[in-house]
Amino acid sequence: MHENDQRFKENWDKIREKGRIRYGLENGAFFGFAVFVIVNIWSLTKHSFNEVFLSPAAFTQLLTMLIAGIIGYATIKWWLNERIYKKIQDKYK
Numbered sequence: 001m002h003e004n005d006q007r008f009k010e011n012w013d014k015i016r017e018k019g020r021i022r023y024g025l026e027n028g029a030f031f032g033f034a035v036f037v038i039v040n041i042w043s044l045t046k047h048s049f050n051e052v053f054l055s056p057a058a059f060t061q062l063l064t065m066l067i068a069g070i071i072g073y074a075t076i077k078w079w080l081n082e083r084i085y086k087k088i089q090d091k092y093k
Helices: 003-018 020-045 049-053 056-091
Strands: none
Touching (some): 003 056, 049 056
């Protein structure tokens, strides 16, 4: 088995053991938070830090991005990684 394929398979085996929900909560929430920060950095030129990151509107935006990351990003990434995993398994049967 190619070294990259072996490494991916071993890592994905560990992630799969923890489960899809934990994967979604960890990776999706991180992705949503990162997008929230990156998107709002540009707003700092026009608004104060408190308005951009600590206002009720920012809290709503953060929750929306966390949920979108958990449901959207994590679901798509899980599906893509499962496809890669299955291709690797089929390749080396």
